Amino acid sequence: QIGQHLGSTLNTDRSARALLFFAALYHDVNKPQTQSTEESGRIRFLGHDEQGANLALKRGMALHLSNDELDRLKLIVRHHMRIHFHTSRKAGEAKDPSRKAIYRFFRDAGPAGVDLILLALADLRATYDHTLTQETWAAGLDVCRAFLEAWYEKPEEMVAPSQLLNGDDLIRELKMKPGREIGELLEIIREEQVAQHLATCEEALAFARGWLSSAKRVK
Incomplete structure (x- = not known):
């Protein structure tokens, strides 16, 4: 190879x-x-x-x-x-x-x-x-x-795991607005998936909700 x-x-x-x-x-x-x-x-x-x-x-x-x-x-x-x-x-x-x-x-x-x-x-x-x-x-x-x-x-x-969620999912399920934050969150989810912390769409959505809540508290 x-x-x-x-x-x-x-x-x-x-x-x-x-x-x-x-x-x-x-x-x-x-x-x-x-x-x-x-x-x-x-x-x-x-x-x-x-x-x-x-x-x-x-x-x-x-x-x-x-x-x-x-x-x-x-x-x-x-x-x-x-x-x-x-x-x-x-x-x-x-x-x-x-x-x-x-x-x-x-x-x-x-x-x-x-x-x-x-x-x-x-x-x-x-x-x-x-x-x-x-x-x-x-x-x-x-x-x-x-x-x-x-x-x-x-x-x-x-290296390239299949996506658990995409931008449309985040907009539809979490009411996120299109923008850079969506790309940032999707990449974090991908890393958690690679680390074997997330395996399903449901787990990814739950993680995303928690991440958004934490981000809002920091702001």
């Missing part, structure tokens, strides 16, 4: 594999410009992912990549730190990525998530080189396996 993904094309002349190599070349391009040192001596590169994505996009445009290639290139560079966050938690605190975290990752990355997972493993090896411990490598593999299993084996559960 991964081989099929890498062999797929976003342009008639180039494969997804070629684009991943290009993204890997540029994923840390803005590190020198964002380097800072904390009082503790820790070196940080805050914002290098977002700034690097913009720079990679400009370079891709100069090379006349297709719009689909540019979109995926920007996604890969922009989100390349997300898998590392979960690997660090797994290695340090033995915490697996939550179902919500996996859902949010693929919601933001889509098919580029597969590229991000492969890049994360390569980046992990390159970062630690000969100092990479078995524990850290195992944590990286476990995290990436969890994300890949969700994408390839459990998409209906953790």
